[in-house]
Amino acid sequence: MNRKLRFGMIGGGRGAFIGAVHRLAASMDGQAELVAGAFSSDAARSKASGADLFLDPARVYGSYREMAKAEAKMPASRRLDFVVIVTPNHQHFPPAKLFLESGFNVVCDKPATFNLAEAKQLRAVVRKAGKIFVLTHNYTGNAMVKQARDLVRSGALGPIRKVVAEYPQGWLSTFLEKTGQKQAGWRTDPKRSGAAGCIGDIGTHAENLARYITGLHIDSLCADLTTFVKGRKLDDDGNILVRFKGGAKGVIHCSQISVGDENALNIRVYGTKAAIEWHQEHPNELIVKFPNQPRQIWRRGNGYVGPNAARFTRIPAGHPEAYLEAFGNIYRGAFAAIAAEVAGKKGPKQPDFPTINDGVEGMAFIETVVKSSKLGAKWVKFPKV
Secondary structure (H helix, E strand, O other), X not given: OOOOEEEEEEEOOOXXXXXXXXXXXXXXXXXXXXXXXXXXXOHHHXXXXXXXXXXXXXXXXXXXXXXXXXXXXXXXXXXXXXXEEEOOHXXXXXXXXXXXXXXXXXXXXXXXXXXXXXXXXXXXXHHHHOOOEEEOOHHHHOHHHHHHHHHHHHOOOOOEEEEEEEEEOOOOOOOHHHHOOHHHHHHOOHHHHOOOOHHHHHHHHHHHHHHHHHOOOEEEEXXXXXXXXXXXXXXXXXXXXXXXXXXXXXXXXXXXXXXOOOOOOEEEEEEOOOEEEEXXXXXXXXXXXXXXXXOEEEEOOOOOOOHHHHHOOOOOOOOOOOHHHHHHHHHHHXXXXXXXXXXXXXXXXXXXXOOHHHHHHHHHHHHHHHHHHHOOOOEEEOOOO
């Protein structure tokens, strides 16, 4: 294409965290520009947010429905190429469905929908519309996560025996939602978050990271969810035993009451010949371990990393890349597919970004975990999705 992609945003107005992250990530490579939005369900707040971003007031809307109707009538020279949905979970499905059916590509924050039934319905909509749907499991955008994936997929670790994925946080160790804190409020509200709290918010990241790196899919699981903070309506801690298809075993642990932890997402993958370990708080390093030699620390930006890690490395070694760059890498991969769709061409055969299929599997993970825990931590078969 000989121009920037044009996008609109749903949600992400004044006071929102993730909307600003998406705007930074989408602008990182200079390939896209924000031109429209419905930034809040409150029309005045949406207008004010649009003014903050110096947008044309005529393209700042009071609702996503109004936005979809107006933007669909735009001439090709001004029409949106995609929309970004950064609302709480219960507001993912309706705008995603409407914009896909109106002919727009969609980028959506995770989890994909409010429940599994919606995710399956949305997958059918994506397929029928023939549009691109991107789910921002942003941690898979890290260069050394891609290096870990390549090592596993190349057979360097041998057959995989065990996977341990953890995501401990401590920010909800008190009844924070009672204070009116916005992020705590919707994440702990079953009407807005869905059937799970901690599991839906960060447990899905741990599961997705394990699946992305290893290619393994869950066969069955045994989950124990706990709500430690009195008065809270959803889980704030989860411990899950996993049996993967093919015989590997796993542990997925997530917690938002782990006092002192910030965003300590990490993964360890153990094969018969070697193992790897990656920590989100030290994202530029990948630890590679062997049974008969010292462990190695591979660092992003060096000549010994593989082509996939190199392709998603933005700056020279020693200059840290982290959360925002990983988010930007998701958008970089998405833009290639969206630009091809807009131009009527075929996109990448194997796009390196999460899709609606990841969204469906993530929602199946949430519902299976909740089911197992409600049954008293019974082993439950993972559904066919």
